[in-house]
Amino acid sequence: LSILHKSHSRFIIVFQKAIERAPPDESLAVRVLNLIDSITFSLFQYTTRGLFECDKLTYTAQVTFQILLMTKEINTVELDFLLRYPAQTRVTSPVEFLSNHSWGGIKALSSMEEFRNLDRDIEGSAKRWKKFVESECPEKEKFPQEWKNKSALQRLCIMRAIRPDRMTYAVRDFVEEKLGSKYVVGRSLDFATTFEESGPATPVFFILSPGVDPLKDVEKQGKKLGYTFNNRNFHNVSLGQGQEVVAEQALDLAAKEGHWVILQNIHLVAKWLSSLEKKLEQHSEGSHQDFRVFISAEPAPSPDSHIIPQGILENSIKITNEAPTGMHANLHKALDNFNQDTLEMCTRENEFKSILFALCYFHAVVAERRKFGPQGWNRSYPFNTGDLTISVNVLYNYLDASSKVPYDDLRYLFGEIMYGGHITDDWDRRLCKTYLEEFIKPEMLEGELLLAPGFPLPGNMDYNGYHQYIDDALPPESPYLYGLHPNAEIGFLTQTSEKLFRIVLELQPWDNSVGEGGGACRETVKALLEEMLEKLMDEFNIAELMAKVEERTPYVVVAFQECERMNTLTNEIKRSLKELDLGLKGELTMTGDMENLQNALFLDMVPESWIKKAYPSTASLGTWFADLLTRIKELEAWTGDFSLPSTVWLAGFFNPQSFLTAIMQSTARKNEWPLDKMTLQCDVMKKNREDFASPPREGAYVHGLFMEGARWDAQTGIITDARLKELTPAMPVIFIKAIPADKQDIRSMYPCPVYKTRQRGPTYVWTFNLKTRENPSKWVLAGVALLLQI
Known part of the structure; x- marks a missing residue:
């Protein structure tokens, strides 16, 4: 308990709740140990993922589900539906307000005892359900008919089918109802309090968020306690080429003398990280009491590319500060980089102020558009306040040096160099250029420019006036502020929810070798494996097909190439499934690859070895396999006579x-x-x-x-x-x-x-x-x- 308490004090309530709720007829010790065991497993999983794909809500949801499973407050089958969403395929929705995918989920739920007749009720009271489904925040509304009396988890299951885009909000409400509001309130931690928990053996690890500089907090705290550059007891090393030696020297000196060391961007020196881990371990004992280490790194884009050693993560206090969200906060934050003096520094006041405000809006838009995923930007870019401040300096120099406003030159400099310097995708470059063409043009001085629907570019004001204008005139947060359709938000929220459930599913302690979960996992995988092997067709006989063809036209060549690729994929699927089958029967020793395949099949994910030989797809395994069979049928029809x-x-x-x-x-x-x-x-x-x-x-x-x-x-x-x-x-x-x-x-x-x-x-x-x-x-x-x- 004390080990867990030390690194995760804010989850100590978990154990208190378990002890309060343990039934008197059961051994309390067994109960608490089971609970700690499952939560430790989650913590371990969470930390090895590098904490990077998992936000606070996702992890808190996982812990909540674990507690409720232990206290038998929720049903495993219902939780399984919520996390996997095994919707029936090839169904047609009889009501226009639900998609076929949603109806597939309703049909799957209706086959469970607790949800019997749900499909009939929705059809029978279509009007009431339509009103519920189309309300703005359905998670706050009461369900129609007697469905409002269902348990919190059962209501989540129905919501998952009918409004997947609202699931992050619904899960947040669920956690609040079960554990209390302090687990879902996203307030930032006071660094001074966190600092008290650190020590020579407990570094502080900052996970960087775009647009946030956490090291200011360290400098502020250092100043308070007398650790500064001038006092020579504060060492700041920004890692990159050749800086590893400097970092090691700083750590050795600081451990001996009791100094503070900041190691910035350690993700840039992957090869040195194991040496850093050893160095931190070495200094964790016998160092000066005042010795402290602060580390920062960017999150890995995916769990596979995560490189921070587990030892560093497990021993550190991990802190992440999210950047401000929403257009309102971002626009204020962009404007905060300047002051009244900035606005007055250029002789051509009107042009300078108009373009500066338009640049602030542009900066806020490109930074916040990231949240819409691939529909926002094809790739994620680290746009930062430096891009904005340098652009304003360039603007000042250009306006000072020419009699006309050089719109084309300015747009080129901002779009191709300052911001465009980050951009690596041609379509994203087109998007950046288009924003600048819309925001920075001669009409801006005639008071006719709209930065967003209902938000005209303001006229000449003072610094506080601009902040006031944002508060008064900026419309409420919506995709319209970015030039996107409201559907973009539904798509983005749906994908966020999918990701939340996928990660919680992966974090479940259903290790296939332990307890009840193990047997269930084996049975599920065995049934799936047999079904797949049975449905897979024979491979295409290329030699036979070639003999049928008189002339190798470009279309025929494409057909052959597709058959060859399909053979490569289906052979890999058959090979790996047969190998796993022998492993499950005990005729072969289970290897790491076989275990990965088994886990993927159980979690309804396409296995890694298949992905390498397949086409890009974002589908879950069931949908992916059905799609694969359709592709094979299409190819068979085409190669029948090659017309x-x-x-x-x-x-x-x-x-x-x-x-x-x-x-x-x-x-x-x-x-x-x-x-x-x-x-x-x-x-x-x-x-x-x-x-x-x-x-x-x-x-x-x-x-x-x-x-x-x-x-x-x-x-x-x-x-x-x-x-x-x-x-x-x-x-x-x-x-x-x-x-x-x-x-x-x-x-x-x-x-x-x-x-x-x-x-x-x-x-x-x-x-x-x-x-x-x-x-x-x-x-x-x-x-x-x-x-x-x-």
Whole structure:
């Protein structure tokens, strides 16, 4: 207890609650030990993940579920549904306010005793349920009919099916109800209090958040206690090339003399971290009482790329300060970098102030847009206040030196150098450039510029006036402030909830070798493994297929390549499943790879060894495997006689680019045109997939694309605003043909990127030009893209 208390004092209430609730007829010691055991397991899992993918709410939820399982307040089957969401597939929702995916969840719930007739009730009282589902904060409302009398966890299960986007809020309310509000209030820790818990053997580890500098707190505390650079008892080492030796010398001196050492950005020196771990261990005993170490590192983007040694993490007090959230806080924070003197330093006051405020808004937008995930930015960038302050200095120098405002030059410097210097993706560069074109232009001086709907650029004010203007005029937080559609928030919240449940599921102490969980895990995996092996078809016989073909056209070559890739994937799936089967029967020794495969199957995740040989996908294992079987069927149909299908399922390819290139190659050969002077033209058809009986004479009809950020209006044949809660509407069939590049019409067109999955970024496939009546910049800011799978 005392060991746990030392590093996680704020969870001590967990044990007190367990002791209060332990039934009198059971040995209290066993009860508490079981509970501590499961929570220690979670702590261990949590720490080895590097704490980096796991926020406070996720971890607190995990601990809450553990307590409630121990005290038998919740049912394992219901918790399992909440975490896995095993929705039935291929069901059609009978009510328009629930998607098929939501209805699949309702049907799966209705098969459980406690939720019998839930599906019937929703259909029978559609009006009441519609009102509930469409309310702004359904987690605060009472459920219709007798469902309001269900337990808190059962209500969470229903909410998971009908409003996945509200689950982070619903889980927060659940934790508050069960453990008390102090576990969900996100207040920042007082550093002085945390410092008291540190010691020569307990470093303080700062996990860096974008836009937050935690080391100011250390300097402030140091000053108070007499540790400063001037007193030569405060050493600050920023790690990077060649700084390891400096850091080691500083640690040796500080341990002997009782100084403080700050080691910044240790994630940049991966190879040296094991030496650092040994060094900290060595100084943890026998050092001067006043010796202190403060470490900072950026979070790893994923658990696999996490490199901080476990020893450093386990012995440290870990602190993370989240950056301010929301446009309101970010805009105030951007403006806080300046003062009245800044506003008065330029002779061309009007231009300088207008562009400075627009830059502050731009800075707040690009920093906060990160929260919308890939629809916000394809990749995450460390934009910081330095980018903003340097841009303002550049602005001052340029305005001082020229008689006209050089808008183009300024936009180029800000968009390509100051902020653009961070950007590595061409589509993100286009987005950054578009924001600047919208915010910094001659109209800004005529009082006609809107930074967001309902938020005009303010006129000439003093410094406090600008802060007041933000408070008075900035509309409430919504995706509109970023140029995005409200659906972007629903998508972002849904993905945040999915991530929360995935991590809690992985943190469950269901080790397959222990207790009841072990048997259940083995049985589940065995059943799944047998079902998969039974459903997998034989591999494609390439030699036999080749013998059938008279001429190897570009399309035939693509078909062969796809068959070969499919064989590689299905062979790996069969090999690994058969090997695991022998391991489970005891005929082979279980290896690390086999255990990883078993865990992945149990957690409904696609195993790592399959991912390496497969196409990008964000689906869970069940959906992924069903999709794989559909892809094999499509390939079998195509290789039956090698004639092009009437409409081609573009998402069914490992490499959709190869098929699109084959369209150009076929046309180039037929017309004897040079391939490098050609491009693809896309015409969105008005007919559905079923209406096409044969392929076109040139090119191909493709289906299976979805649009995110907007929708296609089939009547008018243009991009238009999305409907609320319709996140990824399906596109009609698209006719793709190759034309000479100089013949393409790019007027009133939005160059729309096509990606394989919602992760975007590296899954880029092609650019389709789509017709638009509105300015294409609107769709750029809204993050509009076509996706091959959702």
